[in-house]
Amino acid sequence: ETKQIKLEKFFTKT
């Protein structure tokens, strides 16, 4: 089963 990752895991909040 695959899990959807969120963008915050890759991009930092400015």
Add this chain to the structure above:
Amino acid sequence: MFEAKFEDGGLFKKIVEAIKELVKNVNLEANGTGISLQAMDTSHVALVALQLNEKGFKKYRCEKSLTMGLSIENLQKILKCSGNDDQITLRTQDEEPTTLSFTFESKNRISEFQLNLMSLDQEQLGVPDTEYSSVVRMPSNEFTKICRELGNINEAIGIETSKEGIKFYVKGDIGEGQVSVKINDTEKPEERVECEVDEPVNLSFAVRYFNLFNKASALSSQVILSMSQDQPLVIEYIIEEMGSLKLYLAPKIND
């Protein structure tokens, strides 16, 4: 004082059409270099990034950087009052604008509208400049078709790249399927398929985001997919002479 005139107003309408299913309220940033927009969808899985360079406008002035918070839905209602061949001008006088003015001009008609703006304290994400290990350029209508067809079989779509080309595949309850698009160097640029694969990737995504975003195919006959293993993919539509519309989509990773 901010003023930006689209020679081809239909282009602006297509851009809004392409992002309206993904983002609700956005901050439109204007400064001396042009207009930009960056917004995530509600689930924080997809990020839309628009960049329009001032050189691409028929007229462009922006004395001081501006942030204009607007509802895409309300923007659409205003744009629906314009014709696809109209020239569209965005304008605001104030430094802290509360409304954004629109002028729609055609041969025999000129219309003026004002859209009320909203203050959105949206967090911006820093998208790092990434060297992608696989970059595929292909016809946008073909990418749209593959996503729509395979999306009927499963909600997750796999993308595998190699030197030979790009493979899209699905494994669903009803069965499975795969579509391999081979590279070609046809002289017709809009039909070309090019793959720069330093490192092959094998990624999985929720295909519904592709289907929502693929309305942007109206902007460009080609689409550029940039990928690295276990990183968000970027779908880029180059907007001729103006800039680009990008969708960043976070991958689904095996549990």
